[in-house]
Amino acid sequence: xxxxxxxVATGVPGARExxxxxxxxxxxxxxxxxxxxxxxxxxxxxxxxxxxxxxETFLAIAGARGGPQAVRLLRAGQLSKRMLLLLAxxxxxxxxxxxxxxxxxxxxxxxxxxxxxxxxMFQPELDAWVTDRLNESWHGTAAALDGLGEFLRAxxxxxxxLECDGLRWRPLIxxxxxxxxxxxxxxxxxxxxxxxxxWEQKLAAAWEIxxxxxxxxxxxxxxxxxxxxxxxxxxxxxxASAAARRAYGAVATSLPADPVLLALALVxxxxxxxxxxxxxxxxxxxxxxxxxxxxxxxxxxxxxxxLLQGTYAHLGVASFWCxxxxxxxxxxxxxxxxxxxxxxxxLTAAGILLECGELTGHGTEFTEELARSVRELGA
Numbered sequence: 001x002x003x004x005x006x007x008v009a010t011g012v013p014g015a016r017e018x019x020x021x022x023x024x025x026x027x028x029x030x031x032x033x034x035x036x037x038x039x040x041x042x043x044x045x046x047x048x049x050x051x052x053x054x055x056e057t058f059l060a061i062a063g064a065r066g067g068p069q070a071v072r073l074l075r076a077g078q079l080s081k082r083m084l085l086l087l088a089x090x091x092x093x094x095x096x097x098x099x100x101x102x103x104x105x106x107x108x109x110x111x112x113x114x115x116x117x118x119x120x121m122f123q124p125e126l127d128a129w130v131t132d133r134l135n136e137s138w139h140g141t142a143a144a145l146d147g148l149g150e151f152l153r154a155x156x157x158x159x160x161x162l163e164c165d166g167l168r169w170r171p172l173i174x175x176x177x178x179x180x181x182x183x184x185x186x187x188x189x190x191x192x193x194x195x196x197x198x199w200e201q202k203l204a205a206a207w208e209i210x211x212x213x214x215x216x217x218x219x220x221x222x223x224x225x226x227x228x229x230x231x232x233x234x235x236x237x238x239x240a241s242a243a244a245r246r247a248y249g250a251v252a253t254s255l256p257a258d259p260v261l262l263a264l265a266l267v268x269x270x271x272x273x274x275x276x277x278x279x280x281x282x283x284x285x286x287x288x289x290x291x292x293x294x295x296x297x298x299x300x301x302x303x304x305x306x307l308l309q310g311t312y313a314h315l316g317v318a319s320f321w322c323x324x325x326x327x328x329x330x331x332x333x334x335x336x337x338x339x340x341x342x343x344x345x346x347l348t349a350a351g352i353l354l355e356c357g358e359l360t361g362h363g364t365e366f367t368e369e370l371a372r373s374v375r376e377l378g379a
Contacts, residue, residue: 051077051281058362061278062369064271064315067216071223074277075122078248081280082121085130089145092137099145105152123151124227124250125180131246132180158196162204164211169222173199174229174250181244183252188230198255199230205259206266213327214320217267225251225270241265243272260330264320271316275309284308284363293352296345304358308367311349315370318342322377339378346374 053061057073060066090096090103110117120126129147158173173196175189191199210218229252234240239256251269256262278284288303295302295310302310321339324330350371353359359367 049076049080051080053278053282058282058366059369061274062366063373064312064319064370065216065373066274067220068223070274071220074274074281075224075248077281078127078277079118079121082127082130085127085134086148089130089133089137092134093145096145099148102146102148102152106148109152120151120154122226122249123154124244124247126151127248128180128244128246160200160203162207164208167211167215167218167222169207169218169225171203171225171228174227181247183229183231183242183244185231185234185240185242185252185254187252188232188254191230199228202255202259202262203228206262209259209263209330210266213329214263214267214323217270217316217320220274221266221270224273225249225266227251228253230255239265241269243269243276245276248273248277260324264317267316267320268313271313272309275312282362283360284366285360286358289358293356296348304353304356307349307356308353308359308363311346311353311367312370314342314346314349315374318346318374318377325378343374343377347371350374 051073053073057066057070061070061074086103086106090099093099106117106120109120129151133145133147155176157176160169160171160173162169162171173191175187175191175196177187177189179187207218210221227247227250229250231240231242231252231254233254233256239254239261241251241253243251251266251273253262253265253269256265285304285308288305291301291303291306293302293304293307295307297310297314318339321335321342324335325332325339327335350367353367354364354371
């Protein structure tokens with residue numbers, strides 16, 4: 001059956017690709033010197049589902065049209081991955097009483113308040129925290145693991161409630177940190193009450209654009225993106241945005257003056273998040289080698305995996321400007337120009353990927369569907 005990936009989440013991104021290279025080369029990133037976890041915790045592993053990506057869903061994701069159904073499937077994979085990471089850390093550091101207490105509290109929460117348990121498990125930077133602790137354990141530099149308790153007791157912060165035409169999005173504005181991943185630009189914060197109101201106004205305007213002119217993307221963003229991290233703009237004042245592989249569900253962005261560009265950033269970064277989650281279940285390319293491939297939108301060369309990420313995200317950019325051009329309400333000349341540019345760039349990059357020899361069979365199928373979807377835009 002083509003287009004299918006089936007795996008239990010490994011707990012470490014790319015673990016299937018880096019066998020024998022440190023913690024990621026062993027199940028769950030755990031050095032073999034430690035004792036097995038208690039039977040009660042092994043039962044948690046046994047209860048984790050096996051995650052399969054049906055062919056039709058795989059192709060829908062490749063064409064950036066998977067919607068909330070695809071998001072639910074990929075979120076389930078992320079949930080299993082994070083649980084395996086947490087179990088692995090307890091196994092790697094079995095004598096850390098603070099971590100054991102926090103983990104037991106988390107397991108109790110799973111039984112008594114599943115909704116709150118998922119809120120804790122899907123705090124975006126939990127992935128980065130536990131992976132870093134595992135790497136430290138591997139290198140013998142692990143300190144106390146009381147950070148899990150911080151996630152359990154994290155203040156919800158400022159949660160916006162944005163609604164347009166019956167579609168609701170409730171993102172948390174994470175302006176307080178601490179930061180455990182690098183989003184490429186310094187974060188802004190803490191924000192004043194007036195600054196938070198400005199963010200709410202700008203995000204509400206961007207949300208209205210997404211819902212009314214890009215409904216399919218809006219539905220997926222609402223299902224996936226739970227956190228917005230405010231960033232400083234680029235040195236020249238240009239808007240900046242990013243998504244981190246180890247922070248599923250978070251979009252980091254500066255605040256552009258034009259809400260159309262903020263709506264575009266949400267689509268662009270959501271697709272980076274979605275592809276990262278898919279790669280945890282289905283390997284699409286060989287482990288990244290040297291950076292030798294040209295990306296039409298960058299001056300530097302890129303490895304195959306980075307080029308695939310950029311190509312997929314720019315499918316979203318091309319489809320966004322295509323819809324803007326059709327709507328004809330937001331500088332039509334700009335929309336036509338941007339659509340033509342990004343359609344061309346994305347098709348060029350997809351062609352490079354298909355000829356590079358570094359894609360898996362699933363990766364080739366994914367990229368072919370991606371290219372087909374780009375070609376159909378504007379038809």
